[in-house]
Amino acid sequence: MTNIGTNYLSSGIQFLDALNNKKLVLISVGILSISQSGVIFIEFVRQDFQLRISGSGSYSRIAENIFNNGIYSLDGVTPTAYRPPVYPIFLASLKFMFGPNISFAVIVVQSLLFIACGILLVLISLKLFKKKTSAFIPVIIFSLHYAFLHEAIAQRETVLFTTFVLLFFYVACRPKSIAVYVVLTCIATLAYLTRPTGILLFPIIVLDIIYQQYSDRRFLLTLTIVVGTGIFTLAPWYTYVFKNFHAVSFLPSSTAGVNLYKGNNSDFQTIYPYLDVDLYAPYITSQLVENDLVNDIVAADKFLKREALTFILHNPLRFIENGIIKFLAFYSPFPTPLGDGKIVGPKGNVTVEDFKFEQFGPSGLAHAILWLMVLVGNILLLINSMPISMLQLAKHQEVSLILVFIILATVMYTITFGETRFRLPFDPFFILFAGQGYAASII
Structure with a gap:
């Protein structure tokens, strides 16, 4: 790298280090907003200057029937458990507030959720790695993630589920108490009732409790409260399922x-x-x-x-x-x-x-380049963390919890089937680690 390039890089790192967390978050919001606005504009132009959003018709039909008939149904007559309830209720709420402008509302609200995901990524990185550069680089990469940006304005549950997952791990980075575990259980329930993969957050809570090395009495008390909170928050949905179908599925949908x-x-x-x-x-x-x-x-x-x-x-x-x-x-x-x-x-x-x-066009190539950037960043993290620091990283409770969650999700999708859209909620974590890899290489 030339002296000029080194000087610019050093100046950039010094600028980031001088920022307080609030200013770093505000800059991140600006970058993410510009990125999401750009994708919305591209879609607006591609669709002949109309706001049409893609997505799953089943979600919108269930939401329509909740709003119009007060029934959780695909056809307006027969109750269904085809979809977990949180996202259809989310859509029905937007329908209630914005009426015929729901398409516009979905784009705006889910774009805000995308920005929230980016902010949570910054906050998690600051909690884990304590460096402004390690927190800023993931924002840049995340803002270039066209597949996620595009998915964020689709009428699907992806960005809402991702928000719950990132919020879960942000709360998991906080000092532990029974109140924190109750909050984690509530977030896990929301994630689970948004996408079945959310069920994997419950064993993460148990693993985190084990990490605390509580006394037997404290461990049993905490675990009992977590289980009780889980049962209480899941009870309304499973009561509905049992009442209408006389059966209780292990997962929150009939699929x-x-x-x-x-x-x-x-x-x-x-x-x-x-x-x-x-x-x-x-x-x-x-x-x-x-x-x-x-x-x-x-x-x-x-x-x-x-x-x-x-x-x-x-x-x-x-x-x-x-x-x-x-x-x-x-x-x-x-x-x-x-x-x-x-x-x-x-x-x-x-x-x-x-x-x-259909995936070798501009958007497919952009995704491939971004994924290559993420892969290189993760490799750099491994290289720069070996051998002693890697052991410290593995011992970092929150990092190990994230890794276990990713492994469990990978196994689940390897047993059923997975595609890029299902992987998107886990991409922020790979981006998080890539940011640390790049930061460790340049600092």
Whole structure:
């Protein structure tokens, strides 16, 4: 690096170190706001100067029925547990406050949540690494994350779930008390009722309690309060599920079986990671029709779960192969699914027709470059932390909790199926570590 470059870098580091935390947060808000506004403007121009948002129709239908009919339903008549409740209720609340301008409200509110995610990233970094540079670099990388920026204005739960996850780990960085564990349990419940992956936050709470090395009496008291808080906060949803379906699922939606089956069937390797596995839905529906299970979501869920487990038990090597493919697709530098096409042919022997790669354009290349930046930053962290500092890093309770959470989530998606959109809530942590890696290399 030239002397001029070194001087600029040193000046930049000195400027950041001289900032107080409030000013650093304000600068971060400005950067994130500009970045998110830019993506909104790009989408606005691409859509002929109209505000149309993509997303899942099931969320909006449930929200409409909550708002119009006061019923948690897809069709306005039959109760459903197809989606966890927090995001549909979130949409219904926006509908109540903003009426016909809900599309605009979703974009604005979820953009604010994206900015909140960036702020939480800064605060977590300051808690963990104590350096302004380590906190500022992740903001820069996060503000360039086009896939996340784009997802933040889609009518999906991703940015809300990410906010809960980052808030959870920010609170987890605070000095521990029973009150803090109650708050952590409430946040974990909200995350769990937003996306089923949130269930993995509950063992993180237990692990953190174990880390505190409390006396047996204090440990049991804390654990009892956490369990009681969890039961209390989950009770309304599970009461609704039991009342309407006379069953209680381990996960907060009725799609556990179908998600397991989508990732464990004889056609999986033909479809994935090329196409969205949701395109396989007609084949699943035909199976349910054949077995007269279309109108019984509990029996249908159990049936698909059995079918998936049968496939796994009868094809263990295929299950391992699929797991490797899922892992690579989950962490692929190019967004997955890789393209679009049609699934044709009989079940068990399907083929893909009219396939077109869609992720090698500007947005796909931007994601690949960003993911490469993140990977390099994490490698630099490992290199600069070896050997003594790495042991200290591993002993850092909050860092180890984050790593355990990422590992558990990876295993979950390796068993079911994962794609880039499902990985986005975990990207801030990889960006966090990358920022520390770059900071350690230049300071």
